[in-house]
Amino acid sequence: MTPALDIGFAEVGAALGLVAVAVLVSLWQRMRLEGDIAVAVARSFVQLTAVGFVIQLVFEQDDLLLVVALIAGMAVFGAFTARRRAASVPVAFAPLLVALLLAGAATLGLLVALGVFSAEPRYLVPLGGMVVGNSMTAAAVALSRLGDEVTGSWREIEATLALGATAGQAIRPILRRSLRSGVIPLIDSTKTTGVIFFPGIMVGLLVAGAAPLDAVRLQLIILYMLLGSVTISSVTAVMLAQRSFFTPAHQLREVAARVAT
Amino acid sequence: MLFELERVRASRGGAEVLHDVSLALPEGSTCIAGSSGSGKSTLLRLLNRLAEPDSGRVAYRGRELASLEVLALRREVALVPQLPALLPGTIADNVGFGPGLVDRDVEVAVLLDLAGLPTAFAERDADRLSTGEQQRVMLARALALEPRVLLLDEPTSALDERTRDHVEETLKELRRRLGISLVLVTHDFAQAERLAERVVRLEGGRAIVADPGPERTSVSTPPAVR
Numbered sequence: 001m002t003p004a005l006d007i008g009f010a011e012v013g014a015a016l017g018l019v020a021v022a023v024l025v026s027l028w029q030r031m032r033l034e035g036d037i038a039v040a041v042a043r044s045f046v047q048l049t050a051v052g053f054v055i056q057l058v059f060e061q062d063d064l065l066l067v068v069a070l071i072a073g074m075a076v077f078g079a080f081t082a083r084r085r086a087a088s089v090p091v092a093f094a095p096l097l098v099a100l101l102l103a104g105a106a107t108l109g110l111l112v113a114l115g116v117f118s119a120e121p122r123y124l125v126p127l128g129g130m131v132v133g134n135s136m137t138a139a140a141v142a143l144s145r146l147g148d149e150v151t152g153s154w155r156e157i158e159a160t161l162a163l164g165a166t167a168g169q170a171i172r173p174i175l176r177r178s179l180r181s182g183v184i185p186l187i188d189s190t191k192t193t194g195v196i197f198f199p200g201i202m203v204g205l206l207v208a209g210a211a212p213l214d215a216v217r218l219q220l221i222i223l224y225m226l227l228g229s230v231t232i233s234s235v236t237a238v239m240l241a242q243r244s245f246f247t248p249a250h251q252l253r254e255v256a257a258r259v260a261t
Numbered sequence: 262m263l264f265e266l267e268r269v270r271a272s273r274g275g276a277e278v279l280h281d282v283s284l285a286l287p288e289g290s291t292c293i294a295g296s297s298g299s300g301k302s303t304l305l306r307l308l309n310r311l312a313e314p315d316s317g318r319v320a321y322r323g324r325e326l327a328s329l330e331v332l333a334l335r336r337e338v339a340l341v342p343q344l345p346a347l348l349p350g351t352i353a354d355n356v357g358f359g360p361g362l363v364d365r366d367v368e369v370a371v372l373l374d375l376a377g378l379p380t381a382f383a384e385r386d387a388d389r390l391s392t393g394e395q396q397r398v399m400l401a402r403a404l405a406l407e408p409r410v411l412l413l414d415e416p417t418s419a420l421d422e423r424t425r426d427h428v429e430e431t432l433k434e435l436r437r438r439l440g441i442s443l444v445l446v447t448h449d450f451a452q453a454e455r456l457a458e459r460v461v462r463l464e465g466g467r468a469i470v471a472d473p474g475p476e477r478t479s480v481s482t483p484p485a486v487r
């Protein structure tokens with residue numbers, strides 16, 4: 001394994017010096033972001049430290065059930081967070097939860113089945129976190145776009161329903177755009193990776209002293225894995241959520257129509 | 262009776278828009294006339310079940326709407342919405358869309374002609390039309406369903422006077438040639454009298470005149486307005 005890093009809280013505290021610069025700039029330019037910056041710093045400290053302890057515990061127990069429980073817990077929390085971003089979707093929580101669980105299970109399951117990683121906590125926990133996090137962002141973007149599109153296109157949708165189309169047929173033209181918006185950001189960042197930005201895993205490995213090509217190979221596996229998982233989660237969330245805009249009698253629910261007029 | 266509404270209440274945007282409306286609309290052509298915001302569109306959307314009443318009963322040819330297969334109902338009772346909303350693609354795509362859903366082919370040229378459009382329009386892009394032309398494509402698209410009843414929501418409100426007269430002629434012609442029943446919503450009382458065998462007035466979500474009067478056959482007979 002890579003040589004252990006020696007990072008204490010003093011080093012973390014030193015990094016706060018740069019936060020102080022951000023606060024000063026905010027005060028100087030009256031950006032009114034000091035409060036937000038303080039909250040962000042405090043929350044990231046508390047959350048990451050807590051997660052660090054949880055992960056340490058899971059590593060020590062070395063129990064796969066605990067790993068599954070941890071990833072499922074992240075999926076619940078992720079679905080909860082994403083639901084607020086997709087407020088214009090009548091029923092978003094259950095579709096998001098299923099999407100995140102499915103994306104996590106499918107991606108990790110495949111990687112383990114193909115022998116890319118062995119089924120050990122020290123692989124599954126961090127990878128599961130990345131998969132769930134990226135899947136959540138993508139599904140949230142896709143669903144919030146879906147909500148906006150339905151709101152903006154309610155006349156077209158109703159006109160299509162009036163021609164005897166089912167709810168599914170009437171919403172189909174919109175699904176494509178919503179799905180694309182969920183997946184495109186990751187495709188774009190994958191295209192430019194290494195040129196415009198260095199992805200986090202690779203940076204982490206290099207800093208920890210890994211050989212550059214090892215770092216690159218692991219990073220590639222992760223990028224490809226994420227492409228698969230965000231696609232799975234966007235498709236699942238959108239497909240499961242679309243019906244909630246309609247009544248069983250193929251009527252567009254008023255919540256969607258009202259916001260537009 | 263074509264449509265019967267009994268003590269219908271309906272809401273839009275959380276507020277009740279139709280208050281206790283009872284109406285009987287016989288076969289033929291009926292105009293529902295009322296000022297803007299009086300609930301005309303809300304009423305029309307109940308008739309092909311695009312929306313559900315909060316309470317009360319809506320029946321089509323003696324049968325409760327909720328008991329009918331909703332997609333078949335919408336093909337038989339075709340609605341042309343107030344604002345044109347065409348699908349991306351050509352005009353032929355738009356006209357063929359409804360029948361395509363049930364694997365039926367259509368004669369686009371015949372339908373364009375019925376709607377008063379040049380048949381050469383078929384291959385044109387749907388987003389390159391004037392509002393009046395779009396309205397007519399919406400009409401052709403509804404006629405493609407071979408409906409028995411046509412629900413028209415202010416079909417001429419966005420048109421200039423000359424185009425309006427054309428559309429009115431087209432509607433009368435449709436009534437004569439195809440025998441389709443029309444329920445037409447308008448804020449233009451003069452138009453209601455020109456077009457309809459019966460006029461129902463809607464004011465503040467209440468039907469003022471619901472008397473169908475004696476059965477009339479000629480379009481030119483004066484409507485039964487009181």
Ligand SMILES: Nc1ncnc2c1ncn2[C@@H]1O[C@H](COP(=O)(O)OP(=O)(O)O)[C@@H](O)[C@H]1O
Pocket residue numbers: 257258259261273274275278295296297298299300301302303304
């Ligand atoms: N999408 C909507 N959201 C909220 N309120 C609406 C919506 N559509 C119509 N309304 C309101 O419902 C009332 C009746 O509307 P509508 O049936 O469209 O009237 P009309 O067709 O006679 O002009 C109006 O007060 C209107 O403001």
Ligand SMILES: [Mg+2]
Pocket residue numbers: 301302303343414415
């Ligand atoms: Mg209206």
